[in-house]
Amino acid sequence: MTTRYARKTYRRTCICALTGLLFGVASLVIAQQKNIFTEEVYSRVEALFGKTGAADVAKWRQLVNSIENDDIDEKLYQVNRFFNRFDFVDDLRHWRQPDYWATPIEFIGTGAGDCEDYSIAKYFSLIELGIPKSQLRLMYVTALELNQPHMVLAYYPSPTSVPLVLDNINRRILPANQRRDLAPVYSFNGDGLWAAKSMGTGRKLRGSGPMKMWDDMIDRLNSVMLGDTQEQ
Incomplete structure (x- = not known):
């Protein structure tokens, strides 16, 4: 896929509006995305990212709609495959x-992003x-072979099971205990932050910096949903 990031200049206010449309009030907005992606939204996407970008967003929506009744393994496979086709470009x-x-x-x-962007897109x-x-x-x-920080998405079939890893480096979905090239640091979702324990569930932490970063991001996006999209 041809990377389009170099050809675009974005107005911060418009990006904030689209960001709010996606994340909004977190789980509530996610659950209602089918109703959010109206013709008006696609027009905004096209204004920001062009027809190719809007067409790719439409393909994402088509994918989600087409696999909503499939089993979990198929959902994991298709979502991982869809996002891994985009180009890696650092922030x-x-x-x-x-x-x-x-x-x-x-x-x-x-058409591009870094490891956090792959993981966040798969997560939502x-x-x-x-x-x-x-x-x-x-x-x-x-990432031990690259000797650099990295982010992946982990799926836990049960609270005590070894998670499956969705990654943009190794594109196969493998159990964490087969990813000897990764050393866990910590994990988080919308509910909390966990200290990593051999790629398992680990110990939940409280009041930690990374979780605060996540909460602050959601708070900022919620304020965007309320109309606070002015330049600062």
């Missing part, structure tokens, strides 16, 4: 920021497909 080059968490619309619309897509967020964790790890 500094892509967004001119050292760390930027893109919404799935921004990720798909620009699978929640929309009916997988409880208690079974999903965004997991920070160290």
Whole structure:
């Protein structure tokens, strides 16, 4: 896929509006995405990312609709496969920021993102497909062969099971105990932050910095949904 990020200049207010449309009031908005993606929304997407970006967002929506009644293994496979086709570009080059968490619309619309963007897009897509967020964790790890921080999405079939790893480096969905190239650091979702324990569930932490970052992001996006999209 051809990366389109270099050809676009975005107004912050418009990006905030689209970000709010996707994340909004977190789970409530996710559960109602089918009603959110109206012709008006697609027009906004096209204005920001062009016809190609809007067409790719439409393909995402078609995918979600087409697999909503499939079994969990198929949902994991199709979502992982869909997002892994986009180009990897680091935040500094892509967004001119050292760390930027893109919404799935921004990720798909620009045709590129980094490891957080792959993982976040998969996370929200699978929640929309009916997988409880208690079974999903965004997991920070160290990619040992690359010697760098990395993020993957972990799916837990049960609270005590070894999670399956959805990744953009190794595109096969494998149990965490078969990913010896990854060293877990911590994981989180909309419910909390966990210290990693051998890629398992780990110990829940309270009042920690990364969880506060997540909460702050959701709070900012909720304020966008209420109409606070002015430049700051």
